[in-house]
Amino acid sequence: MTLREDNELNDMEDLNPPVVAPIVYEHPLLWAWFWHLDGTRQEGMNGPQAFSYLEIEAWIRLAQPAIRREDVATLLAMDRAYISEYRAVYAERQERQRKRQEVRQLGKG
Secondary structure, three states, X not given: OXXXXXXXXXXXXHHOOOOXXXXXXXXXXXXXXXXXXXXXXXXXXXXXXXXXXXXXXXXXXXHOOOOOHHHHHHHHHHHHHHHHXXXXXXXXXXXXXXXXXXXXXXXXX
């Protein structure tokens, strides 16, 4: 059982972190690079904003990783998967909260 499943069973969905959809890639530094970029990610009203080429370019200039063009494409794909999963988890959470609110309202009436 995953942490997410366990939290849902115990009605603790607020503890569920967004999960990155699995992407199979053998480069050992990709996840380190991804989480480094994620740490500087902009947040908006709808959650995390996608990495921009400008942000990636600045990070490459500053950190000087041995990164290839294909790695940048993979980082962007990882980011799309991350944001997609984040939004799905957030939407599920909002729906559960809406249903709880409806139940509370029915109980008061």
